[in-house]
Amino acid sequence: MNISDKKTYNMTPFDIPLKVHSILINIDNVRERAEEMITAIQDVCWLNELNPIAKHSYEARAQRTIDKLVNDILKKVEDDVTEEFGEFMISASAQDALVEAFDHVKVPLAELLKEKISGNPGFDFHTETSESLIAFGEAKYSGSKNPYRNALEQIKEFIDLKKHNAEVVDLQHFVTPDAVHNQIQGRSAYIAAFSVNSKKANNIISNAFDSDYLKNLKDQEELYLIGVTVND
Template sequence: MSDFDPSAKGKIFSIAIEISNLEQRVKEMMAVALDTSWLDELDVIDRMGYEARSRRTRDKITNEILNNVESEISEDFGEYLVSDVAQTSLKLHLAHIRLPLAEFIKEKISGNPGFDFHTESPAALIAFGEAKYSGVKNAHGRALSQIRDFIAEEKD
């Protein structure tokens, strides 16, 4: 992956990822979901609000989705997996900073009315991502359609 130049402008990068150990990946995702250190930098009012909202989401993700992963990947888990792997890949290969999943900072317990994940690029820009998963066909079309809608609604 040494041919990646994170400072390149106008380029599209494609990173292909293969999950060889799903059980290990779930453990890593659980650690990320349970990590609340991002709350430490907030002032007390924001911290209390985000903690209250993120606790229910964290419980749902860890108890209902990550603790129930078997050999088949469900659509719910698949979308979390895609978000997590995308953030991890951007961090490892393009020096992005992972931000908490949108699930943890939105008003709903699960699902969100905007992009699924965000990272901060080395140029201090926020990158938005939309995760879709299908066990039977390519989900790019659904993601691109939703991304177009989010941009039109100024959710970017």
């Protein structure tokens, strides 16, 4: 995985308070990326930072999901990318890119924190920004399209349903008190991460930036657009 481009857009001419950043990621070897994800997912050192009750609970939740992700999804990857693996790959890659490009701190993937092993109706991944905002991420994968619309629409739907607020009860264990305080005060960030199926990846980011789907989020504080190209 490598970052090929990152930008911060100036929204002042549009009279919109939303701050928008973009990252483009290239993945050249799917199997190698799957192996990296297996190593990362199996590293549960984050459990050691929890209080005894939280550790006891999250250890039980995480182990079931780790077994499913590793044995049923990641170890079965050859060259073809399924939608299920694709979304996990985009989530993990977006987190890694945000750490590298914008000094975010990763939160364990949402699937490891929740009761349901797959298909959770909530945000796919989270980070904490350098300004102590919880960033809520939605990942969308397609082998033929550029599903930024799906990611942006899903974010808007989840905000309307207040799912970002509902998740704080879990996230409080993995982010700073300042981030929790900011979230309660209505300050947070959002991440739309999606596959890019185009030789002109920058054009896809521009299309997302200019879309009505992004403008529907103009009242938020900060948004990241992350495009992931799979070259394998």
